[in-house]
Amino acid sequence: MTRADIDLQVQLGRLQLPNPILVASGTFGYAREMEAFVDLKRLGGIIPKTITKEPRKGNPPLRTVETAAGLLNSIGLDNDGMEQFIVHILPYLAELGVPILASIAGRNQTEFVELAERLSHASTTSGQASLAGIELNISCPNVSHGVDFGTDPIQCERLVAACRAASALPIVAKLTPNVTSICDMARAASAGGADAIALINTCLGMAIDWRGRRPRLGNVLGGLSGPAIKPIALRCVWQAAQATKTAIIGIGGIASVDDCMEFFVAGASAVQLGTVNFYNPRATMDVLDALPDALAEAGVLSVADVVGTLQVIPS
Amino acid sequence: MQSSSFPTDSGRSVFYADKAHMETARILDHRSIAEQTYRLRMECPTIADRIVPGQFVMLRIPACNDPLLGRPLALYDTVFDPAGRVVGLDIVYCVIGKMTRLLAGQRSGDPIDVWGPLGNGFPPLVCRHLLLVAGGIGQTPFYSLAKERLGQKVYGNRSRSVPRVEKVTLCYGVRSANFLAGVAEFQDAGIQVEICTEDGSIGHRGLVTESLQAILSESNEDCHIVCCGPEPMLEATARIAATWNVPCDVSLETPMACGIGLCFSCVVKIRQPDGGWDYQRACVHGPVFDATKIVW
Numbered sequence: 010m011t012r013a014d015i016d017l018q019v020q021l022g023r024l025q026l027p028n029p030i031l032v033a034s035g036t037f038g039y040a041r042e043m044e045a046f047v048d049l050k051r052l053g054g055i056i057p058k059t060i061t062k063e064p065r066k067g068n069p070p071l072r073t074v075e076t077a078a079g080l081l082n083s084i085g086l087d088n089d090g091m092e093q094f095i096v097h098i099l100p101y102l103a104e105l106g107v108p109i110l111a112s113i114a115g116r117n118q119t120e121f122v123e124l125a126e127r128l129s130h131a132s133t134t135s136g137q138a139s140l141a142g143i144e145l146n147i148s149c150p151n152v153s154h155g156v157d158f159g160t161d162p163i164q165c166e167r168l169v170a171a172c173r174a175a176s177a178l179p180i181v182a183k184l185t186p187n188v189t190s191i192c193d194m195a196r197a198a199s200a201g202g203a204d205a206i207a208l209i210n211t212c213l214g215m216a217i218d219w220r221g222r223r224p225r226l227g228n229v230l231g232g233l234s235g236p237a238i239k240p241i242a243l244r245c246v247w248q249a250a251q252a253t254k255t256a257i258i259g260i261g262g263i264a265s266v267d268d269c270m271e272f273f274v275a276g277a278s279a280v281q282l283g284t285v286n287f288y289n290p291r292a293t294m295d296v297l298d299a300l301p302d303a304l305a306e307a308g309v310l311s312v313a314d315v316v317g318t319l320q321v322i323p324s
Numbered sequence: 325m326q327s328s329s330f331p332t333d334s335g336r337s338v339f340y341a342d343k344a345h346m347e348t349a350r351i352l353d354h355r356s357i358a359e360q361t362y363r364l365r366m367e368c369p370t371i372a373d374r375i376v377p378g379q380f381v382m383l384r385i386p387a388c389n390d391p392l393l394g395r396p397l398a399l400y401d402t403v404f405d406p407a408g409r410v411v412g413l414d415i416v417y418c419v420i421g422k423m424t425r426l427l428a429g430q431r432s433g434d435p436i437d438v439w440g441p442l443g444n445g446f447p448p449l450v451c452r453h454l455l456l457v458a459g460g461i462g463q464t465p466f467y468s469l470a471k472e473r474l475g476q477k478v479y480g481n482r483s484r485s486v487p488r489v490e491k492v493t494l495c496y497g498v499r500s501a502n503f504l505a506g507v508a509e510f511q512d513a514g515i516q517v518e519i520c521t522e523d524g525s526i527g528h529r530g531l532v533t534e535s536l537q538a539i540l541s542e543s544n545e546d547c548h549i550v551c552c553g554p555e556p557m558l559e560a561t562a563r564i565a566a567t568w569n570v571p572c573d574v575s576l577e578t579p580m581a582c583g584i585g586l587c588f589s590c591v592v593k594i595r596q597p598d599g600g601w602d603y604q605r606a607c608v609h610g611p612v613f614d615a616t617k618i619v620w
């Protein structure tokens with residue numbers, strides 16, 4: 010078996026990707042920022058920073074604090090809103106020739122549906138289909154408005170179903186690990202008709218300056234990401250893979266090709282690299298260079314052949 | 325790709341690290357130059373060939389997960405070999421926390437991850453007298469700036485031309501004499517250095533803004549102020565500049581998680597033409613800003 014025989018394409022529901030290495034929302038700007046470091050065309054997919062219907066200023070600084078092997082953030086969905094995204098950012102992304110999944114967050118179901126409709130429309134009217142899918146950010150820990158689509162399975166299923174009905178584009182539901190049962194949430198997203206389930210978003214946490222008796226983050230609480238959360242993410246992917254047949258996209262602390270392989274074996278069909286882009290802007294390229302050899306070492310010809318192959322010996 | 329219609333702010337360009345490069349560099353030289361202050365020389369010709377005064381690089385200790393992120397450090401100077409070929413660059417840093425403490429333990433020959441150049445350099449600053457105001461480690465971006473504006477050195481593209489100034493004064497404030505770094509080097513370049521210390525151990529006892537006031541009261545004709553240091557000092561300097569009607573730019577040391585525009589952690593409140601304000605990323609819109617645009 011040689012590297013040339015290896016097929017990197019992956020199929021997640023209706024979503025087909027040239028390879029399983031994507032970049033996570035909020036950790037890759039709007040992609041333009043990475044031109045100098047990354048051959049963007051090689052990526053399996055790009056999920057730009059989450060957009061909301063109206064512009065949002067986001068949370069006050071400090072917005073990030075480094076912790077042991079991790080990063081706490083409370084950016085608060087700082088973005089210029091849906092219309093600015095469509096006019097100023099989407100045309101650039103569409104030209105890259107890479108699957109783009111727009112990440113959206115609404116304050117309620119109506120807003121989610123409006124966002125999904127408007128983006129699907131914008132995607133098809135620009136001549137070529139500029140979006141490959143939509144990722145529902147139902148898991149941001151920094152903007153709670155009472156309705157928590159990410160923690161209530163009934164609300165989650167309804168929301169996914171409503172967005173699926175509103176858009177012809179494949180739908181990815183991005184889940185939070187801050188729940189009692191990730192299996193219930195994965196089943197709900199699946200029942201709602203999600204093409205894929207992406208997990209995890211950040212783990213809720215905080216950092217304290219004890220001398221000043223102050224929280225370090227401007228927003229007090231924030232989401233933890235980076236290598237520190239990888240074991241939690243692996244656990245969530247593995248549990249979700251047991252609970253549903255829907256394709257899974259693994260996220261959380263991934264920094265190397267070995268990390269990616271661990272997520273595939275746990276049950277993920279694709280992965281998103283997040284915080285690593287901050288401290289190694291070339292990480293996606295390093296992983297893509299190494300992936301064919303890792304798959305060859307696993308003795309498989311495609312990514313799908315290694316997905317969910319974890320063997321747990323019954324005690 | 326360059327034609328993409330990304331929004332720009334208030335007339336200044338947004339710098340997307342188009343010319344940035346990442347490499348694992350070798351440390352060529354590393355020495356203590358003042359209390360808690362080190363000068364680090366790295367072999368990174370590609371970055372050094374492109375970087376201009378006011379820009380910065382991100383530095384990270386390879387494969388280290390704690391500290392995890394890179395840290396932003398300003399260009400101090402570029403380094404050439406005897407044949408005139410660009411070799412690398414120098415940064416000057418102060419030990420304040422996790423990463424800088426570890427960095428101080430790195431030795432010549434050790435590898436270091438570096439990526440840049442990042443951020444926008446200093447704007448053209450057309451004036452006769454360039455007044456540099458530095459607090460603490462804030463003098464680091466000024467050495468290359470002064471050398472270039474005095475016509476002694478060219479940074480970045482060889483054909484780059486910047487407006488010349490006749491005179492450069494550095495108002496340099498530190499806690500105590502032993503924290504002063506690089507004063508002789510600044511003086512050798514023909515820069516007038518006004519030293520202020522909090523404890524009066526050398527120079528004027530008091531704040532650097534007092535020195536600035538004294539200079540401006542002698543003459544504020546055709547001056548331009550550039551300031552770098554702790555935020556209260558930046559704000560005070562901006563206020564003085566406004567009082568004397570002298571243009572002022574500030575270089576911010578906002579904490580940064582990525583330095584390349586990805587994370588939106590380094591935001592600063594910037595005045596908008598409509599009278600309101602918006603958060604802008606210091607790493608791609610700055611780190612140098614027109615002081616009148618900042619909402620302090």
Ligand SMILES: Cc1cc2nc3c(=O)[nH]c(=O)nc-3n(C[C@H](O)[C@H](O)[C@H](O)COP(=O)(O)OP(=O)(O)OC[C@H]3O[C@@H](n4cnc5c(N)ncnc54)[C@H](O)[C@@H]3O)c2cc1C
Binds near residue numbers: 391611
């Ligand atoms: C564009 C730019 C250029 C810079 N150039 C230089 C330079 O040339 N030389 C130099 O010595 N430093 C420079 N800095 C500052 C430097 O990045 C920080 O000192 C460094 O990140 C500290 O890292 P650390 O791990 O040692 O400290 P940490 O462990 O990260 O921090 C220790 C403590 O200091 C606080 N802190 C960290 N960074 C800052 C900050 N920027 N402002 C205020 N408080 C902070 C933290 O909240 C914490 O309490 C620059 C910063 C920027 C944004």
Ligand SMILES: Cc1cc2nc3c(=O)[nH]c(=O)nc-3n(C[C@H](O)[C@H](O)[C@H](O)COP(=O)(O)O)c2cc1C
Binds near residue numbers: 183236
């Ligand atoms: C600074 C920052 C901003 C983020 N913004 C978003 C966002 O806008 N939307 C979203 O769905 N996830 C966001 N995330 C979460 C990431 O996409 C990802 O799910 C999480 O960081 C875990 O992956 P990692 O450990 O590889 O970073 C953000 C994460 C970070 C660190």
Ligand code: FES
Binds near residue numbers: 586588589590606
């Ligand atoms: S430091 Fe990440 S956007 Fe500026």
